[in-house]
Amino acid sequence: MHFSKLIAISLDDEKKFNTFSSNISSYTPLDRKLRWFYDYSLAVLKAKRKSVVEAEDLFGKYAESGRFNDNNHLKMLQKLVEEGETPEFTGKAIVALATDRNLLKKTGRIWTTADLGIDYGFRDVNGRQPDSIRGLKYVLGQVGLSHIGALFPLWFRIPGWLMTAVMSRL
Numbered sequence: 408m409h410f411s412k413l414i415a416i417s418l419d420d421e422k423k424f425n426t427f428s429s430n431i432s433s434y435t436p437l438d439r440k441l442r443w444f445y446d447y448s449l450a451v452l453k454a455k456r457k458s459v460v461e462a463e464d465l466f467g468k469y470a471e472s473g474r475f476n477d478n479n480h481l482k483m484l485q486k487l488v489e490e491g492e493t494p495e496f497t498g499k500a501i502v503a504l505a506t507d508r509n510l511l512k513k514t515g516r517i518w519t520t521a522d523l524g525i526d527y528g529f530r531d532v533n534g535r536q537p538d539s540i541r542g543l544k545y546v547l548g549q550v551g552l553s554h555i556g557a558l559f560p561l562w563f564r565i566p567g568w569l570m571t572a573v574m575s576r577l
Contacts, residue, residue: 490538496520496531503527517567525561541565 500520504510507527521539523529530536538545541564547556 492520492531492535492537493533496524496537499529499531500524500527503529522564536561539564541567541570 497520500518500523503523504513504518507513519539519541521537522541524531524536525539538548538561540546542561543559543563543565544553544556544561546565547553547559
C-alpha cells in the first residue's frame with residue numbers, strides 16, 4: 408500500500424492554466440484507526456485549494472514495491488502480491504484522471520485505482536486488471552466464495568456509500 412504523496416500536474420488546455428492535485432494513500436479513509444492520516448492528507452490538499460482547480464484522493468491495492476523481503480512476510484503477503492498492482496498502474500490512474508475532460512464530476516470522492524482502471528479501460532503493465540475492493544467478485548473471494556464471485560464481471564461493484572456505511576461507526 409502507498410503512503411500519502413501529493414502530486415500536482417500542470418495542464419495547459421486552451422490557454423488556461425489549471426492544476427490537478429491528487430493524494431495517493433492506502434485504504435486509510437475506510438479504516439477508523441488510521442483515519443487521522445487521511446484527514447491530515449486531505450487538510451494539506453485543502454490548504455492548497457486556493458490554487459487548485461481539482462483535488463482528488465485515490466488509493467490502490469498493495470503495490471508490488473519489493474518492501475517485504477523476509478520469508479515470514481512473503482508467506483503472509485503472497486496473495487496480496489499476486490493480486491497487487493504495480494506503481495505504474497497508479498501512474499496510469501493519475502494520467503487518466505488528469506486527461507479527463509469531465510474531471511470536475513469526480514470532485515470530492517475517493518477513487519480506487521482498480522475502479523479507475525475498470526472505468527477508463529486501462530490495465531497494469533503486466534496485463535492484469537486488478538479487482539476493485541468494491542467488486543462483488545473480490546468481496547466474495549475474501550469470504551471464501553470465489554467460485555461464486557467468478558460469475559460476476561469486474562464492473563459489478565458495491566456502491567461506495569454502502570461500503571462506507573458498513574465500515575463506519577454508524
